[in-house]
Amino acid sequence: MSNGDAGPVGHEQVNTNIVTLTRFLTEEQTKHKEATGDFTLLCHALQFSFKSIAYYIRRASLINLGGLAGSVNETGDDQKKLDVIGNDLFIAAMKSSGRVKVLVSEEEEELIPCDQLNPNARYAVACDPIDGSSNLDAGVSVGTIFGVFKLAEGSKGTKQELLLPGTELVAAGFTMYGASTQLVLTMKDGPVNGFTMDTSLGEFILTHPDMKMPKKRSIYSCNEGNSKYWHEPVLEWVDSLKQAEKPYSARYIGSMVADAYRTLLYGGIFAYPADKKSPKGKLRILYECAPMAMVFENAGGQAIDSNMRRMVEVVPESIHDRSGIFLGSYDEVQKVIEIHKKHGISA
Numbered sequence: 001m002s003n004g005d006a007g008p009v010g011h012e013q014v015n016t017n018i019v020t021l022t023r024f025l026t027e028e029q030t031k032h033k034e035a036t037g038d039f040t041l042l043c044h045a046l047q048f049s050f051k052s053i054a055y056y057i058r059r060a061s062l063i064n065l066g067g068l069a070g071s072v073n074e075t076g077d078d079q080k081k082l083d084v085i086g087n088d089l090f091i092a093a094m095k096s097s098g099r100v101k102v103l104v105s106e107e108e109e110e111l112i113p114c115d116q117l118n119p120n121a122r123y124a125v126a127c128d129p130i131d132g133s134s135n136l137d138a139g140v141s142v143g144t145i146f147g148v149f150k151l152a153e154g155s156k157g158t159k160q161e162l163l164l165p166g167t168e169l170v171a172a173g174f175t176m177y178g179a180s181t182q183l184v185l186t187m188k189d190g191p192v193n194g195f196t197m198d199t200s201l202g203e204f205i206l207t208h209p210d211m212k213m214p215k216k217r218s219i220y221s222c223n224e225g226n227s228k229y230w231h232e233p234v235l236e237w238v239d240s241l242k243q244a245e246k247p248y249s250a251r252y253i254g255s256m257v258a259d260a261y262r263t264l265l266y267g268g269i270f271a272y273p274a275d276k277k278s279p280k281g282k283l284r285i286l287y288e289c290a291p292m293a294m295v296f297e298n299a300g301g302q303a304i305d306s307n308m309r310r311m312v313e314v315v316p317e318s319i320h321d322r323s324g325i326f327l328g329s330y331d332e333v334q335k336v337i338e339i340h341k342k343h344g345i346s347a
Contacts, residue, residue, distance in 0.1 A: 021047055021183070021195050021204035028187075038099045039170070042123055042148065045097035047183070047204060050144060052089045053130065054181040054197060056082060057142070082136055083107055086129035086144070100125055102157035104286055104319050111159060111319065123170075124149040124162055126287035126319075131174075132255030141178030143257025147291035148172065162319055166290030166312030173295060176257045184211070184261065184295060192264075192299040213301045216331035217267025218248045221259045229275035231306075233343045237336050256283065260292055260327065264299060269328030269336070274306035281306060281324030285316040289325050302326075302333035308340050309347045 025043050029035045087107040091114070094100040098117035104126040105112060115121040125148055132142040148171040155161050166172075173185040181197035183204050194208025220241050227235065241248040251268070253259050263270045274281035283289050293303030293311035303311040306324030314323060326336045340346065 019206035042099040045093045049090045049093035050175045053086045054177050057177045083130050083133050090129045122151050128287050131257050135255050141258040143174050143176040145174045163316050165315045166294050169294050172291035174257050176261050186295050186298045211299050213299045214267030216329050219268030220248045221252045222271040229277040233340045234273045237339045263328050267329040269332040271326045274324030280322045285321050285323045289323050296327045302330050
């Protein structure tokens with residue numbers, strides 16, 4: 001007896017035309033005659049770091065990698081043991097690639113030079129190696145957020161040269177380490193593609209090609225525990241969602257990568273606004289806000305800061321500069337913009 005197109009009952013249908021991340025990158029490279037292969041090699045180093053971090057996260061409880069490392073990172077957060085390991089893995093992968101000139105990490109105060117193997121390397125990578133690590137011991141999904149810039153020829157890789165808006169990113173994305181390891185990747189003005197880690201093959205497999213967000217969805221995600229510090233437009237916006245004819249569903253995990261991935265798949269909006277306690281906001285522009293904004297815009301959504309500026313156009317004042325953010329479905333972010341306009345706040 002057959003079961004539709006799924007083959008005989010009890011038998012797994014075998015897909016023999018698997019698109020791995022390696023194959024995907026190689027095929028993309030062939031579309032660009034001017035390609036040197038440097039970017040492809042950099043992406044291979046990135047995927048190796050994601051696989052390595054995923055491995056240690058899966059084994060964290062078994063080999064005593066939970067809890068604090070006893071140190072604090074540049075941005076004032078207590079470091080977990082896995083923060084330190086994830087950071088070391090990422091730095092080692094970038095240095096060994098020979099294609100990265102300089103790296104910015106949330107865990108390091110200063111820029112990290114990576115061009116020992118190749119002084120002519122042109123790429124700069126900004127990353128948060130393990131975002132949401134405060135949730136690790138509870139088994140909540142965490143992730144890596146990254147953005148890739150191409151520096152001008154002859155660049156020295158100085159801090160000033162890294163203070164770039166998201167419009168200068170050549171690639172961006174994030175990896176979520178949860179029930180499965182998901183990689184979301186996009187390139188400048190290109191589609192958003194999602195890959196799932198197949199642990200038996202040791203490969204990222206293309207499972208979500210050309211991801212597009214729903215234009216609207218009645219889901220909002222924000223930490224309402226901070227509402228006593230929120231400014232009036234934000235309070236009015238959240239209240240309007242609760243008072244809608246069909247009230248919105250609240251979904252907040254507290255791990256940006258997990259909240260953003262759900263929003264990307266299902267639609268809705270994720271918000272972490274600047275407030276009276278954190279006037280500039282809490283999320284870092286260079287390696288959290290800008291890469292996420294690029295992903296969401298390329299998937300048909302919007303991303304803005306608390307001043308209603310397009311997030312990818314915001315220029316950081318320092319490598320660890322912060323911002324508030326609203327990102328999600330196009331129409332949902334537009335509602336935020338319209339309410340702020342009523343209060344005289346517009347880009």
